[in-house]
Amino acid sequence: MTPGYRVTANASLRERTTFGVPARAPWLIEVDDAAALDEVLALPQVLEGDTLVIGGGSNLLFAGDAPGAVIAMATHDLRILSDDGGHALVRADAGVAWHPLVMWTLEQGLCGLENLALIPGTAGASPIQNIGAYGTEVGEFIQVVEALDRQHGTRVRLDRGACAFAYRDSVFKHDPDRYLVTAIEFRLPRTPALRLDYAGIRDELAAMGIATPTARDVGAAVIRIRQRKLPDPAVVGNAGSFFKNPIVSQAQADALLVDYPTLPVFRGDAAHNRKLSAAWMIEACGWKGHRDGDAGVSDAHALVLVNHGEATGAQLLALARKIADSVRARFGVAIEPEPKIIGASW
Numbered sequence: 001m002t003p004g005y006r007v008t009a010n011a012s013l014r015e016r017t018t019f020g021v022p023a024r025a026p027w028l029i030e031v032d033d034a035a036a037l038d039e040v041l042a043l044p045q046v047l048e049g050d051t052l053v054i055g056g057g058s059n060l061l062f063a064g065d066a067p068g069a070v071i072a073m074a075t076h077d078l079r080i081l082s083d084d085g086g087h088a089l090v091r092a093d094a095g096v097a098w099h100p101l102v103m104w105t106l107e108q109g110l111c112g113l114e115n116l117a118l119i120p121g122t123a124g125a126s127p128i129q130n131i132g133a134y135g136t137e138v139g140e141f142i143q144v145v146e147a148l149d150r151q152h153g154t155r156v157r158l159d160r161g162a163c164a165f166a167y168r169d170s171v172f173k174h175d176p177d178r179y180l181v182t183a184i185e186f187r188l189p190r191t192p193a194l195r196l197d198y199a200g201i202r203d204e205l206a207a208m209g210i211a212t213p214t215a216r217d218v219g220a221a222v223i224r225i226r227q228r229k230l231p232d233p234a235v236v237g238n239a240g241s242f243f244k245n246p247i248v249s250q251a252q253a254d255a256l257l258v259d260y261p262t263l264p265v266f267r268g269d270a271a272h273n274r275k276l277s278a279a280w281m282i283e284a285c286g287w288k289g290h291r292d293g294d295a296g297v298s299d300a301h302a303l304v305l306v307n308h309g310e311a312t313g314a315q316l317l318a319l320a321r322k323i324a325d326s327v328r329a330r331f332g333v334a335i336e337p338e339p340k341i342i343g344a345s346w
Contacts, residue, residue, distance in 0.1 A: 004036025005029055007045065013066065017057030018120055020237035021313040023342070025052075025066040030074045034093070034182040037148050041180075045069045052342065053180055055122030056097065058239055059129055063313040064343020073124050073182070078104060081185065089143065090186045094124025098131075106216045110188040112141045114219035115195055118226045120233060120240065124181040128172040129338065130165045134222055135198035139165030145172075146183040155182075167269050168244050168338060176340075194218055200225060229301045237307030238298065242320060243278040243335045250274050256331060260284075278327070278335050279303040285326040295319045317344055 011028035014020055027045040031037060040046060049068030054060065075093035078101060082089045088110055092101055098121045102113045115136035125131075130139045142165075145158045156179075164171040172179050192215045196202045204221040205213050213221070231238050245266075248256075253265050253274035264277035282288065282302040289299035294311035296319070298304035305316055324335050337346060 004033035005031045005040050007043070011070070013057075013062060013070065016054060016070075016072065017060050017062060018233035018237060018239050019057075019061055019307050019313065019316065020233075021062055021307060021311060021316065023062035023065050023313065025068075025070040027069040028072065029069055030072045031095075032074050034073075034075055034148075037180065037182070038153075040071065041148075041150065043069075046071075051177075055094065055125040056120055058120035058233070059125060059339045060342060061239065061313050061316060061337070061339045062342045063317045066342060071180075073122065075182070077183075080108065085190065087187055087189050090188055091183055092123040092186070093183050094122060094181050096123040098122055098126060102219065105186075105188055106219050109190055111190065111192040111194075111215040112136075112188045113138070113186070114192075114215045115198075115201075115222055117219040117222045123184050127163055127165070127170055127181065127184060129168055130170050132168065134201060134225075135195040137165065137167075139163065139170070141186045141188055142184060143187040144185040145179075145181055146185070147172075147179040147181045149178060150180060151178045167247065167275070192218075230304060231298055231300065231306055237311075238304050239339045241279075241301075241303040242305040242337055242339065243282070243303055243324070244338050245275045245278045246333050246335050247273050247275050248333060252332075256333075260331075276333060281327045281331050281333065281335070282323055285323070285330055287323050287326070290319075292319050297323070313341075313343065317341060321346075 008028040011025050013023040013025055029040055031040055046069045051069050052066055053071045055073060073094040075095040077093045078096050079091055080088050081091050099118050101123055102117045105113055115134040119131055126138045127142055127145050130137050142160055145163055147156055149156045201221050204225055210217050247268040250272055256263055264280050266275045268275045279302045287297045288302040290297045294308040295315040296306050296308055298306050327333060327335050
């Protein structure tokens with residue numbers, strides 16, 4: 001074993017993704033120390049082909065084997081860097097598991113991430129997708145992303161503006177081979193500004209008998225909602241929401257509401273556009289609970305594709321394409337996947 005990393009040849013990736021589909025990598029390199037990355041990136045196994053960096057594998061669909069080496073960040077340091085009484089600066093290594101990170105911040109009396117509880121994956125993956133749920137996006141609380149700039153061979157610190165966060169988007173998605181995220185710094189308040197007006201959070205708190213909630217109460221409510229609506233990846237393979245909510249012009253949204261007045265429509269990323277509910281459209285097309293062999297759609301949430309046991313990534317991708325085609329045919333709206341697809345294109 002080399003200090004800072006471990007190399008495995010012809011490695012199975014089935015247990016490395018929450019979909020649990022069969023896939024292999026010619027080389028799996030687990031990195032325990034970010035300082036070893038320069039040596040890792042100089043390995044012949046890495047230089048000889050395409051390299052994929054993974055965290056918890058909760059935003060990946062392997063429709064085939066990995067084309068080259070897979071680097072798994074396994075760094076786990078989590079600590080408060082500074083605290084002025086109003087806000088604290090929290091630093092998390094890329095390999096820190098996301099949900100335990102959220103719970104840890106709440107235990108420290110810090111707020112902001114409670115609506116993002118129970119999302120699978122790692123801290124290092126969170127800025128790439130700009131993960132979001134229940135009216136909150138992680139980019140709002142990120143102050144700095146530390147990364148290795150593979151293009152220039154330098155360590156960089158990108159502030160929130162340089163990260164170019166947008167809906168399920170960031171500079172890291174637009175230039176996926178350039179930055180290897182090593183750590184995140186979050187600026188979190190101690191005084192909560194709770195977001196309760198999204199997807200039944202107030203109703204859940206009422207059911208819990210809580211009239212004046214704390215951030216920890218909101219986190220608990222989100223966990224209850226997610227556990228009820230979303231299948232546990234440890235029980236049935238899935239990557240959470242498979243499709244992004246599409247953003248369309250206000251004119252297109254208004255036209256759709258004439259024919260489909262119950263279609264949920266939200267403000268988009270600008271005043272002139274609107275975000276539509278992909279789940280509503282998918283369910284309206286009859287896909288909720290559908291199954292093609294072991295590839296299926298959750299009967300609890302139409303956005304969630306599931307592996308009932310032995311589905312391949314290719315079979316799940318084929319089902320996803322059929323769903324998207326039906327939504328386009330009925331509503332004239334294109335929906336796109338959230339997970340990164342390996343071994344095929346969308």
